[in-house]
Amino acid sequence: MIQSMTGYGKAELNLTNANFTIEVRSLNSKQIDANVKMSSIYRDKEIELRKLLSEKLKRGKIELSIWRESSESNAKYTLNTELIKEYFSQIEGITNDLNLNSKDIMPSLLKMPEVLVKGEEKADDNEWDEIAKGVDTAIANILQFRLDEGKKLEEDITERINKLSTLLVEVAPFAKARIEKVKQSLAEKLAEIDTKNIDENRFEQELIYYLEKQDITEEQVRLDAHLNYFIETMKTDSPNGKKLGFIGQEIGREINTIGSKSSDAGMQKIVVQMKDELEKIKEQLLNIL
Numbered sequence: 019m020i021q022s023m024t025g026y027g028k029a030e031l032n033l034t035n036a037n038f039t040i041e042v043r044s045l046n047s048k049q050i051d052a053n054v055k056m057s058s059i060y061r062d063k064e065i066e067l068r069k070l071l072s073e074k075l076k077r078g079k080i081e082l083s084i085w086r087e088s089s090e091s092n093a094k095y096t097l098n099t100e101l102i103k104e105y106f107s108q109i110e111g112i113t114n115d116l117n118l119n120s121k122d123i124m125p126s127l128l129k130m131p132e133v134l135v136k137g138e139e140k141a142d143d144n145e146w147d148e149i150a151k152g153v154d155t156a157i158a159n160i161l162q163f164r165l166d167e168g169k170k171l172e173e174d175i176t177e178r179i180n181k182l183s184t185l186l187v188e189v190a191p192f193a194k195a196r197i198e199k200v201k202q203s204l205a206e207k208l209a210e211i212d213t214k215n216i217d218e219n220r221f222e223q224e225l226i227y228y229l230e231k232q233d234i235t236e237e238q239v240r241l242d243a244h245l246n247y248f249i250e251t252m253k254t255d256s257p258n259g260k261k262l263g264f265i266g267q268e269i270g271r272e273i274n275t276i277g278s279k280s281s282d283a284g285m286q287k288i289v290v291q292m293k294d295e296l297e298k299i300k301e302q303l304l305n306i307l
Contacts (some may be wrong), residue, residue: 019168020258020306021168021306021307022171022305023047023077023171023306023307024046024164025042026041026042026044026163027155027159029153029156032065033148037087038087038152039083039085040083040155042081042153042156042160043080043160046081047078050078051078051080052067052080053080053081053084054067055082055084060084071157077257077259078307096134097133098132098133102127102130106123167305167307168307171305171306173301174302175252175302175303178296181295181296182269185291186241186242188291189276189288190238192285193234234275237279241269244268266300268295275298276292277293
């Protein structure tokens with residue numbers, strides 16, 4: 019079963035002290051590339067979250083964001099009294115030297131750098147347990163998103179693979195007629211030259227070799243097998259994007275070989291159509307897990 023590599027999942031938590039919005043986004047990538055954005059108080063959980071994303075989402079450029087909105091702050095602010103005294107002492111010294119009035123300077127002191135000290139915000143273990151559940155929910159949602167998108171991709175790609183199979187059938191009459199045309203052309207050319215000094219056995223061997231080089235029967239058989247194998251692989255449960263890409267390369271090789279052997283305009287037209295369908299399939303494969 020095909021899964022898309024792109025996706026989006028979301029979960030929201032409303033706890034006693036804070037509300038959380040958890041989002042997981044996934045984009046195309048050759049490997050797993052996980053990035054976590056969250057409050058610094060949960061940084062010790064980052065490795066655990068990266069491992070979880072790798073296990074569940076397998077591949078893609080993944081971004082997990084955990085946004086926290088406090089209903090009441092547990093970060094306390096205190097006055098740095100020693101620094102305030104130091105500021106006051108310096109200001110008082112200057113005002114005395116300049117005979118200035120130093121009264122009512124407290125509002126100014128409170129605006130001085132580092133006078134207010136923010137207390138360290140601490141993580142709540144019970145709160146994290148709920149966040150972890152929210153992360154699981156967001157991941158479940160993105161997995162479902164990937165499956166839904168995968169079904170659309172599978173329908174589109176299956177239609178194009180079937181189109182390639184139809185085009186392959188259409189090639190057969192041209193291929194057969196083409197060989198007959200090549201034989202006739204050779205016979206006409208031979209009639210124009212002196213064949214007395216030609217080694218007939220060697221000539222027959224060379225003629226058979228030439229006709230075999232022009233024959234596309236093997237390419238037709240292999241291409242048909244690759245198309246069937248592609249459909250089978252799409253229905254497997256394990257991530258199959260890379261494998262489908264390799265099969266797509268083999269399909270491309272057979273189509274190119276048929277094209278290189280083609281000398282008939284009608285046959286070349288079909289080959290161009292096949293290449294066009296394959297390019298569209300390759301574009302879709304970039305988005306498959």
